[in-house]
Amino acid sequence: MAFSENSYSRFIAVMKVFLPLLALAILSTLFLLARAPDPNGTLPFLANDGSEFTGEQRLSEPSFVGMTSGGASLAFRADVVRPVKGDTAILQADNLRGVIESPGGGRVDVQSLSGAINIDQQIAMLEGDVRIETSTGYTIRTDGFSASLGDIYAETSGDIRAETPAGELAAGKMVLRVNDDGRHVLVFQDGVKLVYRPTEQR
Numbered sequence: 644m645a646f647s648e649n650s651y652s653r654f655i656a657v658m659k660v661f662l663p664l665l666a667l668a669i670l671s672t673l674f675l676l677a678r679a680p681d682p683n684g685t686l687p688f689l690a691n692d693g694s695e696f697t698g699e700q701r702l703s704e705p706s707f708v709g710m711t712s713g714g715a716s717l718a719f720r721a722d723v724v725r726p727v728k729g730d731t732a733i734l735q736a737d738n739l740r741g742v743i744e745s746p747g748g749g750r751v752d753v754q755s756l757s758g759a760i761n762i763d764q765q766i767a768m769l770e771g772d773v774r775i776e777t778s779t780g781y782t783i784r785t786d787g788f789s790a791s792l793g794d795i796y797a798e799t800s801g802d803i804r805a806e807t808p809a810g811e812l813a814a815g816k817m818v819l820r821v822n823d824d825g826r827h828v829l830v831f832q833d834g835v836k837l838v839y840r841p842t843e844q845r
Contacts, residue, residue: 701725714746721758732763739769750778755787766791770800780808785817796820803831810840 707719719741727733740754756771770787783805790797798818805812815833822828 716744718742727759733759733761735759748778752776780806782806783817788817809837811838812836 702724703722705721705724707717709717719739721736721740722738724734724736727735736758738754738756739758741752743751743753753773753775755769755773758767758769760767766789768787768789773785773787775781775783783803785799785801785803787800788797789800796819799816801816803812803814803817812831812835814831814835816831818830818832820828820830
């Protein structure tokens with residue numbers, strides 16, 4: 644299937660926006676990092692792996708690496724990134740995974756079955772067995788979450804389950820926002836339950 648030069652150029656330009664913005668969206672939800680990321684930091688787009696377009700507009704195994712102004716390093720990959728049919732402002736990523744490392748040595752691994760970003764609305768969404776693991780001993784699972792790309796705000800679409808150093812945590816919803824003094828605040832809502840289990844008992 645052939646595409647016009649303008650169509651191809653527009654798609655490549657959109658891809659260069661998609662992965663950095665999606666990386667920022669994920670980074671904004673990682674409240675366990677030692678230093679809060681700067682959502683306004685400029686993140687360079689690396690490239691895809693050189694795969695050709697075949698049959699539809701898509702990038703195979705695109706990768707992104709960069710660093711925030713706060714010093715956190717980022718590395719993300721997806722199996723495929725493509726625009727949603729009929730709406731080039733919405734992009735879909737399959738099997739998204741990433742690694743984020745803070746200046747203090749903390750590490751966060753993120754993965755989900757799929758992800759999407761709405762460029763017009765500046766919202767990123769991850770769904771399908773979203774899993775976040777931190778070097779501080781937290782493993783968080785949820786079916787999906789959305790994050791604003793214009794400021795630090797994110798929320799899950801439903802229940803969260805977490806394994807923590809203190810035990811098992813469950814809640815109906817998790818919200819990350821910035822309070823009046825500029826600090827990140829993580830709020831668990833709707834039936835929060837913590838089963839305390841010290842490490843030696845697990």
